Amino acid sequence: MSARRIVVTSGKGGVGKTTTTANLGAALALRGKRVVLVDADIGLRNLDLVLGLEKRIVFDIVEVVEGRCQLRQALIKDKRFGEMLSILPAAQTRDKTAVTENQFATVIDELAEMCDYAIIDCPAGIEHGFRNALAGAREAIVVTTPEVSAIRDADRVIGKLNERGLPMRLVINRIRPDMVRSGDMLSVEDVCDILSAELLGIVPDDEDVIDTTNRGEPIVLRAESRLAGIYEKIARRLEGEIVPFTALNAPNFLSRFLGRKAG
Amino acid sequence: MHDIREDPLPAAPPAQQARGRCIVVTSGKGGVGKTTTTANVGVALAATGARVVLIDADVGLRNLDIVLGLEARVRHHVLDVLEGNAELDDALVSDKRVPSLKLLAASQTREKDDVDTNAFRALVDRLREKFDYVLIDCPAGIEKGFQNAIVGADEAIIVCTPEVSAVRDADRVVGLLGERVKITLIVNRLRPALVRRGKMLSVDDVNAILRLPLLGVIADEPGVIVATNKGEPIALDASSPTGEAYRKIAGRIVGTDTSTPEIPREATFFDKLFGGQR
């Protein structure tokens, strides 16, 4: 039984691809799935850092591709999740041209035999690194923030995904309900409408993300954070469950009435 | 909104140098504010009377045009000029709000690999003859797009947010830039309250790693999102602390402002009541 292979992409940098990859992977692992996260951002790796695994890197994907180690040797298990979550780090001292699309696809093929989910953290851009990250993927998650540049870039990426026939769903990250309410930020409806995309998740802006990233702790492990529940819901939707999007703010009549959503 | 264009020009216009300065705005990490910085520093420099051209080097994912609110006026792009399909003057987009500012947009349909490095360098040299400042908005990453953007620049501004990933990427870029360019740092999107609570790196934390001369520190401000929504660079807004930060940065670049960058302090209750933190 082969894994689901999902690439997490955006076009625009800094919208939360790595955070989404890490936390979605962690949420799936908590549900008992075997997950491998692949950092495709060769040269500017960060998946290891976000998960606090940077000190445990011995081998990376370039060394696997160049045959200097076995794939299993390069995988780093995140002990907080038992045997369920591993990462395949990127190289830091090379750049994205160090690996070809075919080589990348071969690595994903091999990984797909040893896990339930292979989730690929795509670098920013639509060039070599992007094409590599897509090679071997069968579906995509597009992450965007409700900001003009991010949406424009997401649109471009969605076009590229459509060209390749990759099904995709959207995660809207860092939404600020107060700014949406005051008309200073595009709403979830605006974004879905503009991009004509199916929604997978809505993640509000949350200052805890910065703190947890500093500590190398995926936020799904912080039970008191509302984001933990949100990523759990996203994982469930990914598994095919119908999960309604829940209200963002503390329940009050106005927000229910106006339908501020998250989840 | 008080518009800075209503203010009188500074007494001493900036010195007209023989050859313009070329500054690349880079970071490594995406999404830290390179494009916003390029746009606003450019606007602030031009508002002092300097002749400024902004080049979007993010081929395929252009955004400098949309951040400036000039997207409707772009007719040609860098590759059109490099490949001889358009004259440079036809490709330069004017900004009615700031007459001495011009934009040279990127192509939306081509790729970074399509840009010939030598030809781009020649274009930058040509622009340095016509403008006091050539600012290049560098794409995320360290591949061809980055390599093209830095060619021809003798100064670099690294934009970095106080987050571990951004600092790490900035550090990599500093290493790649090496000794060839003069590098300065802008710390962007600082949240003083989080720094105080120990939940965010401080400016000192960032610079302990990067060790660069500090050009400016900009606090996180929702107004920037609004400004981009409208396509109105925040450097034109006299009441915005971020606008003020960019104007000071421009002053430091020109040399008229020799102050050390202030670290924005946490907004007090009164700040919030009367609007904006300083």
Place this chain on the structure above:
Amino acid sequence: MLEFLKRLFNPEPSSVTARERLRLVLLSDHLALAPDVVESLKADLIAVISKYVDVDAAHCDVTFEQQESVVAMLANIPILGMKPPARTPRPAAPEPPPMIDPSPASAAVAVEPEAAVEAPAPAASKPRRRRRRRAGVNAAPAH
């Protein structure tokens, strides 16, 4: 000034502005990214225009340009000349009466015997010849 007043009295939320700007810029981006669509559109446009005027197809150009509040199509179609008037049959008119004048005098003066026999042929195929004959036949009684 008008812009300033508009903003003062009807401040539009920036999200509304953003939505509209994105709509236009994405339309512009999509058109730029679909050269085959643009080529087909150009070909169809040239075909339609060519029904009315002769065009220099090799030098036709169709581009899309984003303007302040719309994305506009700009077509540059060099026109070489008017199309010659159509040689299509006239729309249905009642069948003209037979060409032969039953009066012996006009038949003898105006037309040759074989022409007279040909005269009742269907008008559609030989209009010019019919006109000449008619003139000949009519001319006779005047004399």
